[in-house]
Amino acid sequence: MQYIEDVMATSDRVVAKAKKMTEEDLNCNQKGVTKQNKVSRWGPNHAGAKELAGLYTKGKRTQEVTCVYTCLFLAIFNIFQLVYHFSIENWAAPFAAALFGIVVADFLSGFVHWSADSWGSIELPILGQNFIRPFREHHIDPTAITRHDYIETNGDNCMMAIPLLAWQAFTFCVYTDERIRELYSWECFLFLLCIFITLTNQIHKWSHTYFGLPPWVEVLQKWHVILPKQHHRIHHVSPHETYFCITTGWLNGPLEFLKFWSRAEWLLEKLTGHKPRSDDLKWAKKTN
Template identity: 60%
Template structure:
């Protein structure tokens, strides 16, 4: 018996006897969703990218300026220096979980028909399941604009801290700043990493190595999510948390709880777009 994924990917005939693709850029739902990408959305993405990378550059300069070589000259200082490293690791893990939570929420709930939010932020998730290669045709701005927007407030707050805190306070807050900066970097890069996980030709060798070493989301690992009905492996930054969250039944239990409280069925809007034929 064919799996749900096979059924969605196998061409079928419409009432006129014409072959209709189940997924890809020629899918009726994919075409309609792609056409909903507006100039206003493009402007928001441009502003987000410029602000995000400007703040990131500012904060990086101040992180380097506040780095203390004295950390290397005693055992105590070595221990103190390990704390920022833990902050970096914690930032990466937080980004991976956050990518999964946002991905799960947008995949599972809501509708493209929601005012403003639906077309701006849910639309790309619906398009991606019908046409997984669409993301590989998006330029840098469209790929990364929304993720850049998410990091603007924490990066701005971090920049404000560097401008207003005393050197002693900045020294005490250095591990926290490392955590926030690592989190911001990996949140910003999440959709770029996601794009690379769908790109099978022309990737730089260093990107392929990072995927092979599972430093960032590997291509083979992400394929698990793209088996219909797209109900698992939502974390798309590194993918490190996908296996433990799946073993815990984290997303499934959360969906059952929400459905029990609200009566809403998970992924109903996602399936609606997948079954469009004209």
């Protein structure tokens, strides 16, 4: 009980900090700006944001389209298999396994988010321009994601889920019905893990969307079934060093209480000599 109270107290302190920020200027970049200051320090007119947005290529678009449709096909095939093999008498274990899959997806979203935010640069071969670039753009133009269509928003997450969904589809094709029933809880875990990995950036996009959301999305945010807006604002307080989990956000409080990310950064900095988010800061400071 004391642990839960400590987690909640830590979360409340961070939330209080975020609430002091205006919605359109989470880093207080415009506070005290004079008429003489013509340099945009945030948003689509920021020099770094413009350059990063311009690095989105036709090849990247092709990769995203391919991944979205491949992922959709595999997900449809697998959900039909799960429905076909479902048994109402044994629902509890599959339900618990599916819930655990969502929790693991939330942690993985945090790990990937932390890794891309904190380390590497867009100069890295293959990974840099294709996968780290969107993270750099997002911190200096957080609303850019709301202007992305479904393909650009979800292509990379679909790519990450494809190997697991493909393996699951393969097992459904080669395993006997008896073997599938034996592994049914595992299959539910794997499927929900994949689905929530796939949906992570869409959920993230909704957390930045303040107008025109479907009512059911707003209900899920209000109940904290998926990442709420106010909750995610905490991450966008500079220097973007906490609350990295962006699927449901359920793990942000406990991980913040444990100082999980800051301790991991301390260890990596000791081992490598590289400071976290140095490349992120470089793009934030870009003026031309």
